Amino acid sequence: MEVSKRRFLKLIGLTVLGVLARPVFGALSRLKAARASPAGAYFAGKRWGMVVNLKSCTGCAACVDACHSAHAVPSFGNPKEEIKWIWTIPYEEAFPEQNHELIKKELRGLPTPVLCNHCDNPPCAQVCPVGAIWKREDGLVMQDYHRCIGCRYCMVACPYGAVSFNWRDPRPFIGKRNSDFPIRKPGVVERCNFCEERLAKDLRPACVEACKEKALVFGDLEDAGSEVRRTLDSHYSLRRKPELGTKPKVYYIV
Amino acid sequence: MLEKALIGGRRYWGLIILLVVIAGVGFIFYLRQLSYGLGITGLSRDVPWGLYVANFTFLVGVAASAVMVVLPYYLHNYQQFGKLTTLGEFLAVAAVIMCILFIVLDQGQPARLYHVIVYPSPNSMLFWDMVVLNGYLLLNVVIGWATLNAESKSEPPPAWVRPLVLLSIPWAFSIHTVTAFIYSGLAARPFWLTAIMAPRFLASAFASGPALLILICLIMRRFTKFNPGNEALEKLAQIATYATIATVFFLLLELFTVYYAGIPAHMIHFQYLLFGLEGKAALVPWMWTSILLACVALALLINPATRRRENTLIAACGAVLVFTWIDKGLALMVPGFIPSPTGQILEYSPTLPEVLMTLGVWALGFLLLTILYKITISVKEERAA
Numbered sequence: 001m002e003v004s005k006r007r008f009l010k011l012i013g014l015t016v017l018g019v020l021a022r023p024v025f026g027a028l029s030r031l032k033a034a035r036a037s038p039a040g041a042y043f044a045g046k047r048w049g050m051v052v053n054l055k056s057c058t059g060c061a062a063c064v065d066a067c068h069s070a071h072a073v074p075s076f077g078n079p080k081e082e083i084k085w086i087w088t089i090p091y092e093e094a095f096p097e098q099n100h101e102l103i104k105k106e107l108r109g110l111p112t113p114v115l116c117n118h119c120d121n122p123p124c125a126q127v128c129p130v131g132a133i134w135k136r137e138d139g140l141v142m143q144d145y146h147r148c149i150g151c152r153y154c155m156v157a158c159p160y161g162a163v164s165f166n167w168r169d170p171r172p173f174i175g176k177r178n179s180d181f182p183i184r185k186p187g188v189v190e191r192c193n194f195c196e197e198r199l200a201k202d203l204r205p206a207c208v209e210a211c212k213e214k215a216l217v218f219g220d221l222e223d224a225g226s227e228v229r230r231t232l233d234s235h236y237s238l239r240r241k242p243e244l245g246t247k248p249k250v251y252y253i254v
Numbered sequence: 255m256l257e258k259a260l261i262g263g264r265r266y267w268g269l270i271i272l273l274v275v276i277a278g279v280g281f282i283f284y285l286r287q288l289s290y291g292l293g294i295t296g297l298s299r300d301v302p303w304g305l306y307v308a309n310f311t312f313l314v315g316v317a318a319s320a321v322m323v324v325l326p327y328y329l330h331n332y333q334q335f336g337k338l339t340t341l342g343e344f345l346a347v348a349a350v351i352m353c354i355l356f357i358v359l360d361q362g363q364p365a366r367l368y369h370v371i372v373y374p375s376p377n378s379m380l381f382w383d384m385v386v387l388n389g390y391l392l393l394n395v396v397i398g399w400a401t402l403n404a405e406s407k408s409e410p411p412p413a414w415v416r417p418l419v420l421l422s423i424p425w426a427f428s429i430h431t432v433t434a435f436i437y438s439g440l441a442a443r444p445f446w447l448t449a450i451m452a453p454r455f456l457a458s459a460f461a462s463g464p465a466l467l468i469l470i471c472l473i474m475r476r477f478t479k480f481n482p483g484n485e486a487l488e489k490l491a492q493i494a495t496y497a498t499i500a501t502v503f504f505l506l507l508e509l510f511t512v513y514y515a516g517i518p519a520h521m522i523h524f525q526y527l528l529f530g531l532e533g534k535a536a537l538v539p540w541m542w543t544s545i546l547l548a549c550v551a552l553a554l555l556i557n558p559a560t561r562r563r564e565n566t567l568i569a570a571c572g573a574v575l576v577f578t579w580i581d582k583g584l585a586l587m588v589p590g591f592i593p594s595p596t597g598q599i600l601e602y603s604p605t606l607p608e609v610l611m612t613l614g615v616w617a618l619g620f621l622l623l624t625i626l627y628k629i630t631i632s633v634k635e636e637r638a639a
Contacts, residue, residue, distance in 0.1 A: 020371075079600055080298040093596040096519075114596075123442060129380035130369040149369055150292070150362015152302040153380055159442035161595045165302060165362065167293030186291035187362025241595075244441040 045220035047120075047139040048194055049249035050208070051231045052113055057215035059088055059111030066210030067192070072183045074173035083164040085192040086115040086207055091254075094240060107254065113216070115207075116141060116162040116192035117240065117248030124154035124163060124191075139221075139249060140194050150187040159241050160248075163191045194218075221249065255406055258632040259625045265477065266628065273621040280614010283607040284359065292362055294607050301591040301602040303360070305612050308583035310356040312462070313619075314433045315455060315582060317349035317390065319463020321426035322493050328419050334486040337634070338467070340405075343398035344626040345467060346426075350391040352619035359611055379436045386429045393422045398626075406633045430455045437590070445523035445590040448511075454504040455582065461497035462578040464490045465571035470627070472568065479638065480631045491567060495555040498574055502548050505581070526599070527589040536601045537588055544580035547573040 067073070067086045074083055088111040092099040095112075118141045125133040125141060132147035133154055155163040166186045174183065181197060184190055195205035203209070208216045219226035228251075237251040262270075287294045297304050323342035326332035358364050375381045397418050404411040431452045437443070438451035468490050471482045512520050525531060530538050554560045554570035561567060593599050604612070 079300070079598075081293055082299050089596055093598075096597060123440065126377050127379065127440075129375050129378040129384070130366075130373045131375045132369075132373075147366070147369055147373065148363065149366045151360070151380060152362070153378070153436075155299070155302040156590075157440050157442055159595050161300070164299055166291065167297070168291035185363070186293075189362075246441070 045138055046222035049221040051217040051228050051251045053215045053253045056213040062210045063207035066206040069176045070179045070206040071181045072174050072177050074170035076173050081167045088113050117250045120247035123157040127153045127157040145188050148188040159244050163189050165189050255629050258629045273617045276617035277614045280611045283611050296603050296605045300594040300600040304602050305604040306356045306360040308587040310353050312579050312582050313349045313353045315459030316463050317346045318426045318430040318459045320346035322460050322464050337482050340398050340402050340630050343394045346394045348619045348623040352615055355615045383432045386432050390425050390429050430459050443590045444520045457497050457500035458578045458582050461494050461501050461574050464494040465574040468571050478631050479635050491561050523589040526592050534599050534601050540580050541585050544577050547577040
């Protein structure tokens with residue numbers, strides 16, 4: 001069969017259109033509906049959030065150990081390659097805007113647990129060029145390790161430094177593991193997932209469970225009777241960098 | 255026309271071999287990066303973007319600057335640029351290819367890059383950058399090739415080229431605007447949170463692109479029969495002059511707002527860039543070199559005598575290139591991350607493999623440019639003969 005140049009080009013054009021149609025429609029529909037979350041009893045939460053009570057936190061970092069062994073987080077022992085989901089920093093660094101030279105002595109250098117804020121308006125999800133980070137209906141900021149291309153735009157866009165990158169194979173650097181949470185490949189980002197895998201089994205986040213002082217409180221921000229809401233009702237609370245409009249869902253009591 | 259790239263003298267083949275070798279060295283290190291991961295670079299949790307993205311940003315500017323020869327010729331009928339439009343378009347082609355290579359180099363999972371197409375995310379400025387850069391590449395390949403093909407047959411370019419050329423003019427502005435939006439839209443990074451980012455990018459692009467083109471023209475005038483003409487070169491130098499003035503002016507505007515308003519979160523990054531913080535000052539020598547070169551470039555370009563003399567023009571163009579490369583490269587990228595959002599100062603310096611891979615991409619880009627220019631010059635020489 002004779003195929004003219006014009007007809008060949010037409011066919012190529014149609015093929016390209018056909019290939020592009022599905023992803024374009026997909027993207028447009030994704031703008032509207034957030035992906036649904038699996039149902040469960042504890043999972044009835046509508047908008048998950050956390051309170052960190054610095055009045056009872058001793059800075060023991062049991063939460064860090066619990067989280068990092070539950071999620072196979074490697075420890076490289078150097079700040080360049082470091083991967084962290086929850087960690088402690090001095091109070092002044094967590095709340096630089098609130099710092100001044102006459103700040104209360106007890107707050108000075110106070111180890112403050114920091115983690116992903118699971119923002120209601122997450123900049124990491126906004127900038128991801130492949131939709132590998134998104135906000136679920138129940139407010140969890142989720143991430144797909146298999147879709148991530150490793151461009152690190154989310155690390156650049158996060159005002160809390162909550163995203164880490166696998167600069168190399170993490171496998172040899174993973175210490176104790178107490179779950180079957182998958183080990184990541186080199187070349188993808190990772191961050192706190194609010195223990196999405198534990199919530200699905202009706203368990204509280206590993207850090208919350210590990211805290212002997214009960215300084216970490218987790219629950220549904222929509223439920224007026226929940227422990228988080230009752231804690232927030234009775235204390236003055238702060239969020240990190242609220243002026244940026246990210247609407248963080250981790251609250252601090254000082 | 256491609257066969258013209260296969261016929262050349264000893265000097266031509268020497269250059270080709272040199273560029274292939276440099277690109278080859280870069281490629282060997284890229285294989286290492288693929289197996290080890292991006293940990294082979296100096297990048298870190300605190301400074302996740304560095305030399306690769308810095309070069310990408312600079313080269314988007316070089317690509318966009320093709321419009322500075324295309325616009326006067328097609329919109330203002332400035333005939334002196336007639337000989338330069340194809341060169342400008344091919345420079346854009348080579349620059350965009352280098353941009354794409356730097357992006358590939360920077361990905362943790364480059365094999366998944368097609369995800370940007372199969373999971374398009376209009377929220378992300380990187381997605382739009384992919385769209386505009388590839389569109390611009392396609393436009394310039396088609397326009398450059400069609401124009402040159404017509405020239406080789408001593409015909410006027412086909413009629414459908416003109417609408418594409420007209421489209422490519424606003425498109426050139428779009429690529430650098432969207433690239434600026436990658437940075438200037440982030441609440442997390444006060445160093446980049448400035449509406450003047452896109453105009454600053456465009457101004458420095460229209461300084462660096464013409465400066466590069468002048469240098470290339472002078473090299474080609476020396477070694478080939480190609481002569482762009484003194485008037486065209488003088489006009490390019492004038493464009494570079496105004497654009498360099500605008501670049502420096504915009505930088506000063508930035509400094510005024512940041513230092514006069516005195517918001518610590520905005521000021522601290524400039525403080526790191528210009529003077530260092532807590533004894534950590536890796537960028538300070540770079541930045542002051544850049545400032546010094548900007549002064550030299552302005553002095554040589556504004557004075558008509560030094561702008562017209564070939565030796566001083568070469569020095570001025572060199573100064574513009576290094577100044578804008580630093581200003582829009584490492585000096586733009588790294589201070590955005592230092593200090594980190596929680597106040598840590600973890601400095602960045604590229605590793606040797608990172609530098610060699612970067613040189614490899616430049617070599618590959620110049621290889622492509624050499625081949626495209628060889629074809630262009632051969633066509634022009636044949637017509638002149």
